Amino acid sequence: MTQAKVAIFCGKGGVGKTTLSLALGLRLAGQGRRVLVVSSHPLAELAIAVSLDGLATHYPVAARNLFVVHIDPKELLKEVVERNFPVEWVARAVLNSSIYQNLIEVAPGLKEFYFLARLQALAERSAEGAPSYEALLWDAPATGHFLSTLGAARNFETFLTGPLAAAGGELRRFYSSMADIAVFPTTTLEEMAIEETWELCDKLAAGYQLRPRAVVANLISPLALAPEQEWAKLPARGEGALGFALDRGALERERIAELKRRLGGPLVGVERIRHYRNDLDALHQIGEALGGLPGWL
Amino acid sequence: MKITVYLGTGGVGKTSVAAAGALAQARAGHKALVLTIDPALRLRTALRLREGILEQPVDLDPPAAGELWAALLDVRATLDEAVHLYAPAALVQPILRHPIYATIADSLVGMQELMAVERIDQLARRGFENIVVDTAPSRHALEFLDKPMFFADLVNSNWVRLVGRTYKFVAGSGLANLGRKSIDFYRRVESILGANLVRQVLDFYSIFVSIAEGYAARAEKTVALLKDPAVTEFRIVTTPQKAQRDAHYFVHALEQRRFRVGGLLVNRVWDLPAEGIEAPGLAGEALEWYRAVSRAHRQALEAVQREFGGRLGDIRALPELARDIDGMGALERIAPLVSL
Numbered sequence: 001m002t003q004a005k006v007a008i009f010c011g012k013g014g015v016g017k018t019t020l021s022l023a024l025g026l027r028l029a030g031q032g033r034r035v036l037v038v039s040s041h042p043l044a045e046l047a048i049a050v051s052l053d054g055l056a057t058h059y060p061v062a063a064r065n066l067f068v069v070h071i072d073p074k075e076l077l078k079e080v081v082e083r084n085f086p087v088e089w090v091a092r093a094v095l096n097s098s099i100y101q102n103l104i105e106v107a108p109g110l111k112e113f114y115f116l117a118r119l120q121a122l123a124e125r126s127a128e129g130a131p132s133y134e135a136l137l138w139d140a141p142a143t144g145h146f147l148s149t150l151g152a153a154r155n156f157e158t159f160l161t162g163p164l165a166a167a168g169g170e171l172r173r174f175y176s177s178m179a180d181i182a183v184f185p186t187t188t189l190e191e192m193a194i195e196e197t198w199e200l201c202d203k204l205a206a207g208y209q210l211r212p213r214a215v216v217a218n219l220i221s222p223l224a225l226a227p228e229q230e231w232a233k234l235p236a237r238g239e240g241a242l243g244f245a246l247d248r249g250a251l252e253r254e255r256i257a258e259l260k261r262r263l264g265g266p267l268v269g270v271e272r273i274r275h276y277r278n279d280l281d282a283l284h285q286i287g288e289a290l291g292g293l294p295g296w297l
Numbered sequence: 298m299k300i301t302v303y304l305g306t307g308g309v310g311k312t313s314v315a316a317a318g319a320l321a322q323a324r325a326g327h328k329a330l331v332l333t334i335d336p337a338l339r340l341r342t343a344l345r346l347r348e349g350i351l352e353q354p355v356d357l358d359p360p361a362a363g364e365l366w367a368a369l370l371d372v373r374a375t376l377d378e379a380v381h382l383y384a385p386a387a388l389v390q391p392i393l394r395h396p397i398y399a400t401i402a403d404s405l406v407g408m409q410e411l412m413a414v415e416r417i418d419q420l421a422r423r424g425f426e427n428i429v430v431d432t433a434p435s436r437h438a439l440e441f442l443d444k445p446m447f448f449a450d451l452v453n454s455n456w457v458r459l460v461g462r463t464y465k466f467v468a469g470s471g472l473a474n475l476g477r478k479s480i481d482f483y484r485r486v487e488s489i490l491g492a493n494l495v496r497q498v499l500d501f502y503s504i505f506v507s508i509a510e511g512y513a514a515r516a517e518k519t520v521a522l523l524k525d526p527a528v529t530e531f532r533i534v535t536t537p538q539k540a541q542r543d544a545h546y547f548v549h550a551l552e553q554r555r556f557r558v559g560g561l562l563v564n565r566v567w568d569l570p571a572e573g574i575e576a577p578g579l580a581g582e583a584l585e586w587y588r589a590v591s592r593a594h595r596q597a598l599e600a601v602q603r604e605f606g607g608r609l610g611d612i613r614a615l616p617e618l619a620r621d622i623d624g625m626g627a628l629e630r631i632a633p634l635v636s637l
Contacts, residue, residue: 012307012308013306013307013308014306014307014308014309015307015308048542048545048546049542142307188308190308190337191337191338191339192335192336192337192338193308195337195338221583221586222579222582222583222586223579223583226579230578230579231579233578233579234579234580235580238574238576238580239574240568240570240574241568241570241574241584241587241588241591242570242574242576242580242583242584242587244567244568244570244587245580245583245584245586245587246580246583249583272586272590274585274586274589274590275589275593
């Protein structure tokens with residue numbers, strides 16, 4: 001059995017987790033690696049947000065190797081029921097019963113628990129009939145929901161006893177294994193996104209012994225990472241557009257310096273792209289800008 | 298009374314826009330309050346928000362004709378307060394100490410939405426004329442509207458009424474008058490989900506139900522206010538890149554639920570630069586980058602105006618500030634642009 005390398009893009013809503021996951025997926029799949037992107041968005045919703053039209057024509061290698069799924073915990077629970085009740089009408093009766101439907105809505109963490117278990121299974125899945133992946137990219141939900149998803153495993157272990165508690169412990173250990181899981185907290189250089197990144201890093205370290213493989217600073221300006229001697233040559237201020245670009249550059253440089261100081265680990269910058277023909281072209285450019293993430297795959 | 302709800306996906310600057318909207322109403326002479334979910338540090342400081350604290354007046358310089366208040370939606374504190382207020386005295390401690398209660402504020406999906414509705418009800422009763430609501434950042438922002446009704450239905454469902462009796466049955470205190478079919482299903486569900494979990498949940502709900510019923514009644518009232526076009530309007534906050542897709546999604550979803558859509562605010566639009574400015578080297582590259590992005594913003598804005606201009610009378614562009622929009626100074630700058 002092969003274990004896929006797992007990368008998790010997490011962080012505040014709107015920082016570009018989905019875009020980065022797809023962009024990295026496209027890049028790796030284009031190199032001939034089988035990649036699975038697990039998106040927190042239902043596929044119908046994702047299709048509204050990002051169009052992959054033309055993938056097979058423009059990136060045939062990637063088209064063969066890139067897989068995108070959304071895991072709906074309700075569907076997983078349905079599978080569990082169907083496995084437990086091989087007689088179809090009995091299974092259907094259970095699924096339709098209001099007891100079942102209400103219980104799965106209100107049981108805290110139950111859906112998250114089954115989600116984590118499926119994600120682990122996908123990372124470990126053998127070649128038996130189903131594809132096994134070299135890389136699994138989890139486009140995680142926004143920070144709060146991401147942490148409560150991881151927390152579901154811990155809560156099950158802490159508050160309950162019996163088989164689900166044991167399974168919870170096993171999941172928690174899986175999601176604390178730094179060897180196979182690389183966490184990439186993602187942020188823009190806005191105050192709030194950065195604050196949330198630190199909160200996230202602290203909670204991952206405290207609750208799961210997970211440290212970020214690298215922090216990704218997304219949507220930065222060309223001035224943010226320019227070498228110091230180049231930056232020193234620029235005028236201190238300017239009019240209109242130049243003034244805006246310089247002000248923003250200065251702010252971004254302060255924040256990058258602060259991020260690096262506090263992080264004590266690698267930081268990857270991804271520039272806001274300028275021109276693109278369509279979504280696929282944008283993803284391709286972002287994938288190139290993202291480059292190889294340090295020490296991963 | 299007037300309620301303005303700001304909806305949008307994550308990272309569009311909804312919190313600042315909502316705060317600026319409340320500020321504009323205070324400056325227009327109203328007693329306005331912004332109920333916010335998760336403000337950035339400087340905005341939090343400017344609005345004097347602290348966790349566990351109920352609403353606070355905000356000092357304005359110069360003073361406003363009306364009043365600006367701010368409140369943080371603290372899910373745990375709101376839930377605790379509801380338990381103290383509405384649970385029978387003997388049940389308060391058993392609820393607060395229950396292991397399921399410890400996880401419920403974090404892990405029950407939609408808890409934030411449930412508590413937002415609870416807070417709107419509290420605030421309306423405390424006499425605020427203008428309530429501005431900043432919703433949780435989510436594509437599923439409309440859970441804010443759907444969850445409370447789901448919960449109300451749930452609480453009023455036979456299932457919850459069943460809980461108390463079922464639990465007694467499980468606890469071995471004699472057979473309740475459940476139908477044989479119900480018992481059978483219950484056992485099957487228990488065998489799948491884990492007996493322990495099911496019992497914990499049932500145990501919890503059997504004592505929590507006293508609060509839940511009161512909550513359901515209040516939620517129904519509040520949702521009726523939100524549906525009343527004379528009281529509530531929904532404003533969609535987006536950014537240039539997301540404008541078209543967000544407009545499609547939210548306008549459709551709101552109209553489907555028969556809520557009043559007040560307008561679309563396109564935030565963080567970069568101003569078109571004056572042409573003709575040139576600069577050498579890195580500065581030139583920064584300029585070129587700025588121009589390309591701001592041109593794309595302008596095109597996106599025009600596209601959304603073309604498509605939705607007729608349906609949504611009110612489409613506005615709010616400028617990106619080179620420094621982040623936070624602190625009172627920045628709010629004062631955008632308040633006139635957000636003003637109703």
